[in-house]
Amino acid sequence: MDYKYLRWQVVDTPGILDHPLEDRNTIEMQAITALAHLRAAVLYVMDVSEQCGHSLEEQVELFRNIKPLFANK
Known part of the structure; x- marks a missing residue:
């Protein structure tokens, strides 16, 4: 997509669950x-309503776990 001559892309990933890296599945x-x-x-979006089936605490913990992978972004 382009916006004001800037190119950008949205990537919607499948659910990434909060568990150790070695326990993650292929997807x-x-x-x-x-x-x-x-x-x-990288923009991390949380569901503060918790209607996604995960508590806010679980979502924050997932963010903390994957944040080091995107330290330079």
């Missing part, structure tokens, strides 16, 4: 790998 690892190879910002 989760592909999503993380795709995000890690982006050369731009």
